[in-house]
Amino acid sequence: MGARTIFEKIWDDHAVIQERGKPNLLYIDLHLVHEVTSPQAFEGLRLKGRKVRRPDLTYATMDHNVPTENRFSISDEIAKKQMDTLVENCKEFGITLADLNSPEQGIVHVIGPELGLTQPGKTIVCGDSHTSTHGAFGALAFGIGTSEVEHVLATQTLWQAKPKTMKVNVDGKLGPGVTAKDVIMAIIGKYGVNFGTGFVIEYTGQVIRNMSMEERMTICNMSIEAGAKAGLISPDEKTFEYLRGKKHVPDGEDFDRAVEEWKALATDDGAEYDRIVEIDGSKIVPQVTWGTNPSMCVPVTKAVPSPDDFETEGEKRAVQQALEYMGLTPDTPIEDIEIQHVFIGSCTNSRLSDLQAAAKIVEGKKVAPGVRAMVVPGSQNVKEIAEQEGLDQIFIEAGFEWRDSGCSMCLGMNPDTVPEGERCASTSNRNFEGRQGKGARTHLVSPPMAAAAAIYGKFVDIRKLEKEPVGQE
Amino acid sequence: MKPIVVHKGKVAGMDRVNVDTDQIIPKQFLKRVERTGFGQFLFFDWRFKKDGSENEEFELNQPENRDATILAAGQNFGCGSSREHAPWALQDYGFKVIIAPSFADIFYNNCLKNGILPVTLDEKDVQYVIKESQAADYKCTIDLQRQIICDDSGFQRIFDIDPYWKEMLINGWDEIDVTLKYNKHITEFEKQHRL
Ligand code: SF4
Numbered sequence: 001m002g003a004r005t006i007f008e009k010i011w012d013d014h015a016v017i018q019e020r021g022k023p024n025l026l027y028i029d030l031h032l033v034h035e036v037t038s039p040q041a042f043e044g045l046r047l048k049g050r051k052v053r054r055p056d057l058t059y060a061t062m063d064h065n066v067p068t069e070n071r072f073s074i075s076d077e078i079a080k081k082q083m084d085t086l087v088e089n090c091k092e093f094g095i096t097l098a099d100l101n102s103p104e105q106g107i108v109h110v111i112g113p114e115l116g117l118t119q120p121g122k123t124i125v126c127g128d129s130h131t132s133t134h135g136a137f138g139a140l141a142f143g144i145g146t147s148e149v150e151h152v153l154a155t156q157t158l159w160q161a162k163p164k165t166m167k168v169n170v171d172g173k174l175g176p177g178v179t180a181k182d183v184i185m186a187i188i189g190k191y192g193v194n195f196g197t198g199f200v201i202e203y204t205g206q207v208i209r210n211m212s213m214e215e216r217m218t219i220c221n222m223s224i225e226a227g228a229k230a231g232l233i234s235p236d237e238k239t240f241e242y243l244r245g246k247k248h249v250p251d252g253e254d255f256d257r258a259v260e261e262w263k264a265l266a267t268d269d270g271a272e273y274d275r276i277v278e279i280d281g282s283k284i285v286p287q288v289t290w291g292t293n294p295s296m297c298v299p300v301t302k303a304v305p306s307p308d309d310f311e312t313e314g315e316k317r318a319v320q321q322a323l324e325y326m327g328l329t330p331d332t333p334i335e336d337i338e339i340q341h342v343f344i345g346s347c348t349n350s351r352l353s354d355l356q357a358a359a360k361i362v363e364g365k366k367v368a369p370g371v372r373a374m375v376v377p378g379s380q381n382v383k384e385i386a387e388q389e390g391l392d393q394i395f396i397e398a399g400f401e402w403r404d405s406g407c408s409m410c411l412g413m414n415p416d417t418v419p420e421g422e423r424c425a426s427t428s429n430r431n432f433e434g435r436q437g438k439g440a441r442t443h444l445v446s447p448p449m450a451a452a453a454a455i456y457g458k459f460v461d462i463r464k465l466e467k468e469p470v471g472q473e
Numbered sequence: 474m475k476p477i478v479v480h481k482g483k484v485a486g487m488d489r490v491n492v493d494t495d496q497i498i499p500k501q502f503l504k505r506v507e508r509t510g511f512g513q514f515l516f517f518d519w520r521f522k523k524d525g526s527e528n529e530e531f532e533l534n535q536p537e538n539r540d541a542t543i544l545a546a547g548q549n550f551g552c553g554s555s556r557e558h559a560p561w562a563l564q565d566y567g568f569k570v571i572i573a574p575s576f577a578d579i580f581y582n583n584c585l586k587n588g589i590l591p592v593t594l595d596e597k598d599v600q601y602v603i604k605e606s607q608a609a610d611y612k613c614t615i616d617l618q619r620q621i622i623c624d625d626s627g628f629q630r631i632f633d634i635d636p637y638w639k640e641m642l643i644n645g646w647d648e649i650d651v652t653l654k655y656n657k658h659i660t661e662f663e664k665q666h667r668l
Contacts, residue, residue, distance in 0.1 A: 016662045017655060022637050025655060027662055037556065039506035050649070053659075057668075065504060078504040085506050129555040129579060143579055145557035146508075147586035147648070155652045157659055161635060193491055194549040197578060227552060229578055293491055293552075314490050314547060321489075411554075413500050432495040432553060434518050 003268035005165055006234045007200045010140040010265070014123045016157055023159040029122040031152050032108050033060035033095065035086040036413070037127030041150035042089040053156045055094040059117055062086055062099060063107045065413040068376050068403035071100050079414065093153070106379020106405045109133040109347035113217065114381055116246025120235040120262040125152055130347050130429065132223040135232030136216035137239055138265050140200070142230040163229040164274040166199040170207040172282035177463040179357070180215035181349060181427070181446035183207065184222040185287040187279060189297040196228025199275065202267065203233050207281035213242040214351045221348045222429050225294040234266035288334050288459055289431045289444040291322035296431070297444065298334060300461045306330030325433055326441050327421065334459050339443065341424035342373035342400075342454040343436070346410035349427035349447045350378030355386050358451035359394045361462065367399035368457030374401040374416070376408040400454065412437045425453035474588040476645030480569050481614040482542030486603035487532045492546055493553035494580060498562040511558055512565030537609040545572040545602045551580025560587045570615050572622070574599050585638050586648065590615060592622055592632045601628065617643055 004012075017025035031054075038060070045052070052058060065079040074080040083100075090097040098104040104111060109130050112118040120138035125131060127149040134141035148158055170183060201223050208216065216233050223231025240259050243249045250258050289297040290304045296319075298305065304323070307316040307330070323330065328337070344350070344358050355375065367373045375395050377383035383405055386392060392402045409416040410428040412435070418424045420439030427450050428435075431442035445453065452462045502514040519531045527534045533541075544563065550573040551559060560583045563571065569589060574596040576584075584591045592615065594602075605611045605624065615622050617639060623629040641648065662668075 016658050023635065025652065025658075027659070027666070027668070029668070036503050040508045040557075043506070043508070048649075054668075076504075082504050082506060127555060127557075129553065143555040145555055145560075145579060145583035145586060147557060147583065151649055151652065154649050155656075155659065156663075157652060157655075159637070159648065159652070193552060194575060194577070197549070197575060227549065227577055293493070314488075317488075318490055411495075411500050413503065430493075430495070430553060432493050434499055435495055438499075438518055 003270040005202060005267045005271045005273065006138055006232060006265050007140060007165055007202060010121055010123065011162060013121070023161045025157050026123060026160050028125055028152050028156055028158060029057060030117055030124045031058045032112055032124065032126035032131070033058060033149070034064055034108050034126070034128060035062045035082045036064045037146050038089065038149055039082060039085045040146050041153055042093065044150040045093070045153060050154045052093040052095065052153045057156060058095045058153070060086060060090050060095050060097040061105055061108050061111060064407045064411065066100060066406040067414050068406045068408045068416060071404050103380050106381065107347045107350065107407055109221065110351060110378030110382065113137065113213070114246070114379060116243055116249035119243065119249065120239060121265050125158065129224045130221050132228065132231045133217050133221040133347055135220040135223065135230050136213060138232060138235035138262065140230055140232065143224065163200045164198055166196065166201045166275040166277065167273040168201050168203050168277045168279065170203065170205040170279045170281045172207060172280050174207055174281050174284065175463070177286060177448065178284050179446040179448065180211055180218040182284055182287045183281065184219045185289070185294065185297050185444065186284045188222065188226050188295050189287060191226065191277065193225060193293050193295045194227040196223060196226035199228050201226070201228045201231045202273070203231060205281070208233060209236065212353060213238055214353045217351070218348055222294065225429055235262050236266070286446060286449050286462060288449065290326065290328060290334070291319065292325055292431055292433050294429065294431060294444060296322055300334050300449070300459055302334060304328045304330055304332045304334065335461065336458065337443070338423065338458045339425045339453050340371060340422040341418050342371060342450050343376070343409040343424055343426040343428065344374070344447055344450050345376030345378065345408050346428035347378065348429040350376060350382065352382050352385055354427065354447040355382070355391050358447040359391045361448050361451035361465065362398045362400070362455065363394050365398055365455045367454045371454055371457050373399065373454040374403060374409065376403045377405045379405045409436055411435060418442070425450045425459065474645045474647065477569065477588060477590055477617055477642050479614065479616045480542070480590070481612055482569065483540055484543040484545055484602060484606040484611050484613050485533055485538035485541035486606035487544060487546040488603050490547035491549045491552055494551055494556050494559040495553055497551065497559040498556060503556060503558055508561055509565060511562035512567070515562040515566045537607060540567070542567055543570040543572065543613055544568050545599055545606060547599070548574040548596065550576050552577035555579045557583045557587070560584045560589050564589055572599055572602060585642065588642060588645065590617060590642060594622070594630055594632060598630055
């Protein structure tokens with residue numbers, strides 16, 4: 001066999017049926033389940049009298065509509081029913097569930113890696129588009145719909161047409177204050193929300209190699225915002241070190257053997273891609289979105305664009321609509337935009353290093369008057385470690401709310417929402433209309449940028465703050 | 474799944490790009506544990522005003538678009554969240570076919586699995602259909618067997634669809650039933666890979 005990409009290796013290793021001109025039947029190694037996209041799938045199984053084929057390869061948690069304060073007094077009856085339904089379904093079908101009582105509970109894409117369920121070379125699916133996060137470990141991980149959830153539960157496989165491959169190579173060195181979030185936002189800002197459609201993206205280059213596993217997760221997480229089927233990164237020493245000692249990772253000699261296998265997954269020299277994109281990392285600066293999809297973003301140093309800056313009629317109209325929704329006028333400098341809410345959380349940016357980076361900006365300062373700021377750790381585990389490090393105190397003293405883990409204001413299915421017409425600096429991944437609440441105006445940013453916005457009540461270029469900014473050494 | 478072979482129906486045009494699934498079915502309606510009854514919430518925040526009355530400016534509320542069974546929209550339709558509630562809502566509302574220059578991957582698959590036919594056409598052809606749909610009774614016919622879409626005034630295009638899905642849709646097969654025929658292969662695979 002010739003030189004292959006990591007994607008091709010994983011694909012070939014998992015094809016149960018490979019017939020020419022047809023979708024392949026892929027074996028799924030890990031199926032993550034949450035409360036919102038699974039009830040109809042379990043119901044489907046029941047109606048047909050089917051079982052879950054591999055409960056041992058299935059792991060469930062609740063995250064989307066869990067309350068992040070007073071988590072045991074759920075006032076929303078329908079949300080409660082959905083969570084209770086998951087509890088019953090997991091019991092009936094023999095699936096392990098991290099429920100609200102569990103120290104393992106958290107956002108599904110945060111806990112998978114944390115528990116070592118996510119491993120290089122695995123095929124991983126979940127009824128959630130940000131499953132691409134797990135690709136940071138060199139796994140082929142993608143989001144699926146509820147019918148596919150049912151299909152995987154019943155058969156542990158999926159029919160899939162083979163996607164094309166794209167390499168996004170980020171070379172150079174990131175400047176101070178520039179984070180993984182800014183890198184992926186800059187890429188989507190430049191190439192648009194559907195440049196990845198039909199592709200699996202592999203991220204390569206010095207900037208990616210220098211990143212920690214948590215930063216790589218942020219990159220892969222937002223691959224779906226570029227429309228990609230999945231995003232992944234060949235595993236290296238950092239991957240193995242992260243996984244060593246994690247609950248579901250083999251130990252001792254078994255670990256060494258696993259590492260040998262994982263090493264062999266990395267893309268071979270000379271492997272070919274269907275498309276290659278080159279990015280100069282040293283040119284990237286902190287990003288802020290101004291519109292209603294993640295590609296509508298600009299460097300913090302710039303201003304809100306005008307519909308006239310765009311070429312096609314369709315683009316002009318989309319920009320016009322976005323500006324109306326966002327209540328922004330063209331040419332307003334980003335640093336003049338005032339915000340009323342700050343949300344630090346979501347599967348993009350709620351891991352320990354994200355909270356550390358935000359805390360560094362916040363320490364010893366106070367949230368600006370009129371701003372409501374909130375930190376929602378990605379998992380109960382992240383929360384616990386952050387508290388051991390005293391991060392909670394830094395945030396609370398500054399005037400932030402410190403919550404239990406969950407998706408929270410990323411999509412506002414629980415009571416955490418942004419009121420109509422108000423503006424939120426958010427570390428999440430989607431600034432769609434109504435995402436954080438009906439009429440809510442979302443600006444996506446990195447954790448330190450969100451933290452700074454909380455302190456100043458508006459966007460600021462964190463590179464100008466006196467303290468040593470975060471970023472790669 | 475109900476088979477689709479030929480469908481003729483009224484077209485509603487929606488000249489917007491990057492319509493995301495958060496718009497198709499806003500999150501406040503995702504808490505139901507059933508598969509049905511989502512049509513009333515389709516495009517909820519666009520379709521209804523704050524007081525609950527219909528927003529007349531919204532495309533689907535315009536008289537010429539009532540009772541449409543075919544939706545024509547701009548590129549990257551269905552992007553964002555993987556929620557299958559989006560095709561459930563479109564279907565429950567009455568749509569059987571969606572036409573766009575491009576679709577988001579997960580949404581495209583979700584449509585097929587629910588017996589909604591996503592038809593990808595060139596941008597200018599979609600624009601033509603959207604424009605024509607402003608006429609009160611504009612209809613298109615989609616013949617899946619021949620992979621042809623046409624209207625009554627001579628417009629006719631061939632569209633692509635994966636042969637696997639074409640067969641599934643035409644026969645209305647349940648995909649899990651099909652896969653379970655390969656049970657032996659799956660078990661064999663598990664053995665070989667010590668899974
Ligand atoms: S944090 Fe947001 S994007 Fe991530 S899984 Fe939850 S709702 Fe989805």
